Amino acid sequence: MANDPVLPPVARVSGRRITIRDLQAAKDAGERWATLTAYDALTAGVFDGAGIPVLLVGDSAGNVVLGHATTLPVTVDELVSMSAAVVRGTRRSLVVADLPFGSYQAGPAQALETAARFLKEAQVHAVKFEGGTQVVPQVHALVEAGVPVMGHLGLTPQSVNQLGGFRVQGRGDDGERLLDAAVALEEAGAFAVVLEAVPADLAERVSKTLRIPTVGIGAGAGTDAQVLVWQDMAGLSPDPVPRFVKRYADLRGVLDSAARAYAADVASGSFPTVEQAYG
Numbered sequence: 001m002a003n004d005p006v007l008p009p010v011a012r013v014s015g016r017r018i019t020i021r022d023l024q025a026a027k028d029a030g031e032r033w034a035t036l037t038a039y040d041a042l043t044a045g046v047f048d049g050a051g052i053p054v055l056l057v058g059d060s061a062g063n064v065v066l067g068h069a070t071t072l073p074v075t076v077d078e079l080v081s082m083s084a085a086v087v088r089g090t091r092r093s094l095v096v097a098d099l100p101f102g103s104y105q106a107g108p109a110q111a112l113e114t115a116a117r118f119l120k121e122a123q124v125h126a127v128k129f130e131g132g133t134q135v136v137p138q139v140h141a142l143v144e145a146g147v148p149v150m151g152h153l154g155l156t157p158q159s160v161n162q163l164g165g166f167r168v169q170g171r172g173d174d175g176e177r178l179l180d181a182a183v184a185l186e187e188a189g190a191f192a193v194v195l196e197a198v199p200a201d202l203a204e205r206v207s208k209t210l211r212i213p214t215v216g217i218g219a220g221a222g223t224d225a226q227v228l229v230w231q232d233m234a235g236l237s238p239d240p241v242p243r244f245v246k247r248y249a250d251l252r253g254v255l256d257s258a259a260r261a262y263a264a265d266v267a268s269g270s271f272p273t274v275e276q277a278y279g
């Protein structure tokens with residue numbers, strides 16, 4: 001894994017944690033890299049071993065772990081707990097935690113207070129939060145305090161009620177504003193920016209304009225990195241999944257078969273056998 005030649009150089013960093021400097025070096029060298037979400041120690045350990053350089057403890061946990069319809073109900077306590085598990089389950093991946101809705105919008109002091117909880121209680125390496133020019137003071141304050149910040153523009157799910165649904169952002173004149181916001185986040189000190197559900201040509205333009213890496217989700221092939229929710233990528237999420245998802249496995253089918261086979265074995269008496277029993 002650490003010496004797997006198919007992995008990009010940033011994923012082959014061995015014997016230490018990947019840093020935000022490695023990610024910048026990857027962009028400077030023109031290397032693309034993959035990010036996945038993670039919410040628990042076991043899956044985080046799998047992705048760490050597979051050479052995924054960045055793991056995001058997303059507030060998408062609200063959807064794929066906690067059963068909510070949106071990310072809005074997710075609390076700091078919930079994500080701190082999951083983030084701590086992800087950090088404990090990894091050795092090499094850089095772990096980024098999403099700041100939940102309502103935990104940073106009030107201003108730089110609130111953002112710093114929330115980020116400090118993630119760094120102290122979960123020992124994450126960076127935080128991410130949604131928004132453009134309105135969160136620039138927060139980015140500045142955290143970077144000043146030594147906390148790496150990832151921005152998030154485009155479809156920002158914490159604003160779903162204002163956006164009027166989960167729809168593509170940045171079409172037409174909005175594209176210019178998104179580009180300006182991306183530049184403002186970079187100037188405030190962000191180390192990377194997520195571009196979610198924006199037209200591919202806009203995402204490519206932003207990626208070429210910024211020095212820092214862009215991380216696309218539903219933003220086409222022109223970004224420096226990609227991110228997917230792991231349950232979507234592995235085929236565990238139920239239909240419908242957003243159109244930008246590619247399923248690399250059918251975990252839902254695998255788990256469904258396993259559960260059915262187990263239940264049938266119990267019903268028929270063929271599990272457990274003497275092999276699974278103590279003498």
Ligand SMILES: Nc1nc(=O)c2c([nH]1)NC[C@@H]1CN(c3ccc(C(=O)N[C@@H](CCC(=O)O)C(=O)O)cc3)CN21
Nearest residue numbers: 060063064071157166167168229232237241242243244
């Ligand atoms: N499982 C999961 N995957 C995600 O990618 C994800 C979450 N949850 N939760 C937080 C946000 C919400 N996201 C979403 C949610 C829905 C669409 C969606 O329904 N897209 C439609 C319509 C697009 C349009 O009409 O503009 C699609 O078909 O892609 C997209 C992104 C992305 N994030």
Ligand SMILES: CC(C)C(=O)C(=O)O
Nearest residue numbers: 037058059060098194
């Ligand atoms: C999809 C990524 C960017 C995210 O914000 C999340 O998982 O919450």
Ligand SMILES: [Mg+2]
Nearest residue numbers: 058059060098
């Ligand atoms: Mg999120």
